[in-house]
Amino acid sequence: MQVTRNKVVTISYELSESGKxxxxxxxxxxxHGFRNLMPALENFLTDKKxxxxxxxxxxxxxxxxxxxxxxxxxxxxxxxxKSEEIQVGMxxxxxxxxxxxxxxxxxxxxxxxxxxxxxxxAGKTLTFDIKVLAIRDASAEELAHGHAHGAHGHHH
Ligand code: ZN
Numbered sequence: 001m002q003v004t005r006n007k008v009v010t011i012s013y014e015l016s017e018s019g020k021x022x023x024x025x026x027x028x029x030x031x032h033g034f035r036n037l038m039p040a041l042e043n044f045l046t047d048k049k050x051x052x053x054x055x056x057x058x059x060x061x062x063x064x065x066x067x068x069x070x071x072x073x074x075x076x077x078x079x080x081x082k083s084e085e086i087q088v089g090m091x092x093x094x095x096x097x098x099x100x101x102x103x104x105x106x107x108x109x110x111x112x113x114x115x116x117x118x119x120x121x122a123g124k125t126l127t128f129d130i131k132v133l134a135i136r137d138a139s140a141e142e143l144a145h146g147h148a149h150g151a152h153g154h155h156h
Contacts, residue, residue: 003046006143007138012025013131019125029152036147041056041128050134052131053132063124064120071103086105090104
C-alpha cells in the first residue's frame with residue numbers, strides 16, 4: 001500500500017532545525033490529502049510505501065513562516081489584565097486582526113512587557129526525519145471528519 005489521498009498514515013518523526021539541534025519527535029496518525037500536515041510534507045510523503053524512511057528539509061516559507069518583526073510587540077502594563085502576574089516565558093493571548101493569537105512573553109519591564117507572537121518555529125529551516133510505520137484505508141467517519149482517529153490520531 002502507498003501513501004495516497006484518503007489513507008490514514010502512521011509516521012514517526014524527528015524534527016530538527018537544520019544545522020542545529022533537535023526540536024521534537026513523535027508518532028502520529030494523519031489522514032493524507034486533507035492538509036493535516038504542511039503541504040510540503042504531504043508532497044514528500046505521497047506515494048511512499050510502508051517502511052519508507054527519509055529526510056526532507058523545508059524552508060520557513062513552506063513551514064511556519066518567516067520571522068515577522070512586527071509580531072514582536074511592547075505593550076504597556078496598564079493595557080493588560082493581571083499584569084503583575086505576567087512573567088518571562090509565559091504564553092498570553094493577544095487579540096489581533098487575525099483573531100486571538102498566542103504570544104510568548106520575552107521581557108518584563110517596570111511598566112511594559114514584550115511579547116513575541118511568531119510561531120516558535122517561525123524563520124527556521126526544518127529537517128524532518130520521517131518513517132512511514134503503517135498505511136491503512138480511512139473509515140467513512142474519518143473521511144467525513146477530515147482527520148484520523150485512533151491511538152495517535154484525533155480524540156473526541
Ligand atoms: Zn473526528
